Amino acid sequence: MGTEVLTGWGRTAPTTAEVVRPADAGSAAAMLASPGSRGVIARGLGRSYGDAAQNAGGTVVATAALDRMSWSDEAAGLLAVGGGTSLDAILRALVPRGWFVPVSPGTRWVSVGGAIAADVHGKNHHAEGSFASHVTSLTLATPAGTREVTPSDDPDLFWATAGGMGLTGIILGATLRMLPIETSRVRVVTERAADLDDVMARMSSGDAGHRYSVAWIDCLAQGRALGRSVLTRGDHARVDELPAAARQHPLRFDPSSHLSVPAFVPGLVNRTTVRLFNEGWFRKAKSHATTIEPISSFFHPLDAVRGWNRLYGPGGFVQYQFVVPLAAVDIVQTTLQRLSALRLPSFLAVLKRFGPADPGPLSFPMPGWTLALDLPARLGGLAAFLDTLDELVAGAGGRVYLAKDGRLRPDLLAHMYPRLGEWKAVRDRVDPQGVLQSDLARRLGLTLQRRAA
Amino acid sequence: MNDALGAPQSVLVLGGSSELARAILRRLVARRARTVILAGRDPERLKETAAELLTLGAETVETLSFEATETAGHQSLIDDVFGRHGDIDLVLFAFGTLGVPERDATDATGAAEVAAVNFAGSVSAGIAVAGHLRRQGHGTLMALSSVAGVRVRPSNFVYGSSKAGMDAFFQGLRHHLEGSGARVVVVRPGFVATRMTAGLKPAPFATTAEDVAECVVRGLETGEDLVWAPPVLRWVMAAVKLLPTAVFRRLPG
Ligand SMILES: Cc1cc2nc3c(=O)[nH]c(=O)nc-3n(C[C@H](O)[C@H](O)[C@H](O)COP(=O)(O)OP(=O)(O)OC[C@H]3O[C@@H](n4cnc5c(N)ncnc54)[C@H](O)[C@@H]3O)c2cc1C
Ligand SMILES: NC(=O)c1ccc[n+]([C@@H]2O[C@H](COP(=O)([O-])OP(=O)(O)OC[C@H]3O[C@@H](n4cnc5c(N)ncnc54)[C@H](OP(=O)(O)O)[C@@H]3O)[C@@H](O)[C@H]2O)c1
Numbered sequence: 087m088g089t090e091v092l093t094g095w096g097r098t099a100p101t102t103a104e105v106v107r108p109a110d111a112g113s114a115a116a117m118l119a120s121p122g123s124r125g126v127i128a129r130g131l132g133r134s135y136g137d138a139a140q141n142a143g144g145t146v147v148a149t150a151a152l153d154r155m156s157w158s159d160e161a162a163g164l165l166a167v168g169g170g171t172s173l174d175a176i177l178r179a180l181v182p183r184g185w186f187v188p189v190s191p192g193t194r195w196v197s198v199g200g201a202i203a204a205d206v207h208g209k210n211h212h213a214e215g216s217f218a219s220h221v222t223s224l225t226l227a228t229p230a231g232t233r234e235v236t237p238s239d240d241p242d243l244f245w246a247t248a249g250g251m252g253l254t255g256i257i258l259g260a261t262l263r264m265l266p267i268e269t270s271r272v273r274v275v276t277e278r279a280a281d282l283d284d285v286m287a288r289m290s291s292g293d294a295g296h297r298y299s300v301a302w303i304d305c306l307a308q309g310r311a312l313g314r315s316v317l318t319r320g321d322h323a324r325v326d327e328l329p330a331a332a333r334q335h336p337l338r339f340d341p342s343s344h345l346s347v348p349a350f351v352p353g354l355v356n357r358t359t360v361r362l363f364n365e366g367w368f369r370k371a372k373s374h375a376t377t378i379e380p381i382s383s384f385f386h387p388l389d390a391v392r393g394w395n396r397l398y399g400p401g402g403f404v405q406y407q408f409v410v411p412l413a414a415v416d417i418v419q420t421t422l423q424r425l426s427a428l429r430l431p432s433f434l435a436v437l438k439r440f441g442p443a444d445p446g447p448l449s450f451p452m453p454g455w456t457l458a459l460d461l462p463a464r465l466g467g468l469a470a471f472l473d474t475l476d477e478l479v480a481g482a483g484g485r486v487y488l489a490k491d492g493r494l495r496p497d498l499l500a501h502m503y504p505r506l507g508e509w510k511a512v513r514d515r516v517d518p519q520g521v522l523q524s525d526l527a528r529r530l531g532l533t534l535q536r537r538a539a
Numbered sequence: 540m541n542d543a544l545g546a547p548q549s550v551l552v553l554g555g556s557s558e559l560a561r562a563i564l565r566r567l568v569a570r571r572a573r574t575v576i577l578a579g580r581d582p583e584r585l586k587e588t589a590a591e592l593l594t595l596g597a598e599t600v601e602t603l604s605f606e607a608t609e610t611a612g613h614q615s616l617i618d619d620v621f622g623r624h625g626d627i628d629l630v631l632f633a634f635g636t637l638g639v640p641e642r643d644a645t646d647a648t649g650a651a652e653v654a655a656v657n658f659a660g661s662v663s664a665g666i667a668v669a670g671h672l673r674r675q676g677h678g679t680l681m682a683l684s685s686v687a688g689v690r691v692r693p694s695n696f697v698y699g700s701s702k703a704g705m706d707a708f709f710q711g712l713r714h715h716l717e718g719s720g721a722r723v724v725v726v727r728p729g730f731v732a733t734r735m736t737a738g739l740k741p742a743p744f745a746t747t748a749e750d751v752a753e754c755v756v757r758g759l760e761t762g763e764d765l766v767w768a769p770p771v772l773r774w775v776m777a778a779v780k781l782l783p784t785a786v787f788r789r790l791p792g
Contacts, residue, residue, distance in 0.1 A: 091718055098543035101677035102720035124676070136543055142626075142720055143676030401762050404543050464761045469544040469570065492543025495571065525677070528626065529540035529548065535625055 097402030101142035115227035125523030130197030136492025137525035169199035169257040181339035188220035199257040204489035205249035209298035212441035218248030228255035246512040249449035282313025341382035401464030409456040410484030447505035545759035547628030549574040554634025556584035558733040562752035578605035607660030617667040657701035672721035
């Protein structure tokens with residue numbers, strides 16, 4: 087236990103908290119019984135970009151030791167894991183035995199607790215929804231005690247916890263429905279799209295034919311090339327699709343980090359480096375190709391470079407991710423136009439077409455287009471730029487993703503998440519004293535504030 | 540909370556009637572500031588600023604009385620503000636007096652008053668605020684220093700030295716607060732046309748309260764520890780520091 091300075095993955099807005107590392111679920115739950123005046127929040131692997139897993143002046147419960155993993159029903163693919171178990175650990179243990187996680191975000195370095203609390207989505211959202219839809223039960227420590235929560239016996243609390251950003255309690259464990267796979271490879275179809283209309287048309291007509299789909303947009307392309315992108319779609323490869331040599335060990339899984347960024351870098355992300363990178367990347371992509379790729383390079387390309395967030399230098403960066411209804415394509419277009427007009431250096435933007443939402447009132451995904459952008463925080467002028475985007479997004483009936491957020495204007499939250507009140511009512515029911523607190527909760531007014539005695 | 544781009548939601552200003560503070564507050568309210576506490580001496584001016592901020596979108600604005608030289612009351616005043624309002628994201632130290640430079644050069648009482656306000660007042664209130672920021676684990680303390688303290692001129696050496704002292708104090712406080720989650724930002728404006736400088740001949744690189752405020756808000760967004768306003772003064776003052784004494788003494792103004 088000690089005071090530590092914490093930030094999210096974007097390395098903005100540092101605050102300090104007492105970080106405790108309970109050795110087991112019982113001691114983690116006990117942290118809620120005798121909270122200090124500034125409350126408690128759980129923290130997994132700190133991969134949310136903003137201030138969700140911080141609690142200035144209060145207690146932060148690091149869940150790393152809650153890392154158990156066992157089958158609860160192997161035939162049915164039901165896996166019982168601790169709330170601190172990382173997707174990396176699950177994949178290393180189970181890909182070689184023919185199982186994949188039901189939903190994977192763009193990095194393996196997230197905990198199960200973090201994946202549920204943000205109700206994360208993957209490239210298969212259009213087909214299979216978000217993470218919590220594949221959770222059959224969870225063990226939740228609340229200030230009123232620890233309980234099993236399933237979508238059938240307490241749907242309100244289950245769905246308030248999915249996407250609830252840790253504010254309903256500490257997820258001590260969960261049961262996941264895993265996906266059987268024949269090989270550790272993905273058959274990937276890559277297409278180059280000339281502009282935004284082109285890529286959206288391809289996604290609208292063709293996503294249904296693939297389990298996984300995402301497009302990477304070159305944000306610096308302007309004019310007629312606005313939205314030029316590379317669309318990659320894939321499906322788990324069957325053994326007979328592997329090259330002969332690979333069929334010997336169809337489930338081999340050995341992801342590794344080849345590169346690592348030193349602790350102090352001056353900020354290598356600027357307009358020039360971004361332009362060079364994007365240009366090279368777009369040219370490299372074939373106009374149409376089918377390849378067989380390892381799971382790690384298809385799902386988690388950034389994990390190959392450890393600490394890549396430090397490339398943005400000491401000022402950190404902001405990831406802005408929103409979703410707007412399918413009809414509001416103009417918001418995506420306007421965003422890209424403004425971004426390229428301001429020449430803000432964003433590497434690739436990620437575009438995805440979401441499928442149906444799950445019942446979580448604060449769960450981010452909803453049917454529509456989602457766009458994610460990484461922007462260096464120290465640019466100056468970014469605050470005003472993003473404030474304008476928020477209004478466009480809210481006006482179109484869209485929302486921003488709280489797991490990425492560090493700066494949303496609080497009064498827009500209820501517009502973006504119309505069921506916020508419903509969520510708050512459930513939250514306050516399990517935590518009437520406001521024990522669960524985070525910087526995100528204080529900033530956006532998600533919780534009752536406790537006053538120091 | 541301060542957001543990822545340095546915008547505070549609650550602000551306490553010591554020296555709430557300062558013109559520089561008012562220009563800064565207008566911009567902060569345009570961003571995220573909703574609670575503002577104005578502490579100062581002149582109730583009329585405080586009320587005026589309060590009314591303006593409310594029309595601009597602030598939700599809670601409170602005024603209260605603060606006298607920089609009454610150091611004995613600082614701790615309880617600051618305790619009271621943090622106790623009633625909860626977290627304060629930004630505390631702006633805006634009080635200061637120029638004194639009467641020609642008089643203070645030879646008048647012990649006048650000179651001591653300048654030092655008491657600018658230096659001793661900052662030290663006392665600074666320590667009281669720092670304790671609360673440390674406890675809440677976050678927050679920005681921003682102090683309006685001055686280029687006058689960078690290399691103290693003969694024409695206003697009493698004021699200049701008091702600003703040099705408060706500037707050094709806040710730099711030291713920054714190091715002391717390292718690892719606490721609290722941040723200390725020192726702002727060094729040049730000559731600004733405000734009430735304080737009314738009737739004085741503008742110095743080179745003179746600027747306006749609006750421009751200073753722009754630099755300050757941008758500095759919060761980009762995470763600067765030291766903000767020069769206008770920014771060019773960083774280089775000008777680096778050069779001034781290198782001037783031989785004989786040349787420095789003969790500089791105009
Ligand atoms: C490179 C990269 C790519 C990403 N790609 C995607 C993506 O494709 N899709 C997507 O949806 N997200 C994506 N993310 C975001 C990431 O998946 C989420 O932020 C996720 O919540 C991170 O998990 P974590 O364990 O690091 O949680 P943390 O960042 O530590 O915490 C996030 C939230 O979860 C809560 N929490 C953590 N553990 C628990 C627990 N045991 N009980 C209760 N609450 C808990 C915290 O309180 C906090 O509110 C990406 C992030 C990175 C860095
Ligand atoms: N203007 C410049 O050229 C310039 C340049 C560099 C730095 N600065 C610094 O910027 C800060 C703000 O100045 P400004 O330009 O905005 O001038 P200002 O409007 O005159 O503000 C000065 C403030 O200090 C307050 N004050 C003075 N003595 C005080 C005391 N004993 N107790 C409590 N409050 C006291 C004043 O309150 P009352 O209204 O009650 O008098 C006023 O609010 C000062 O610290 C100044 O040193 C100014």
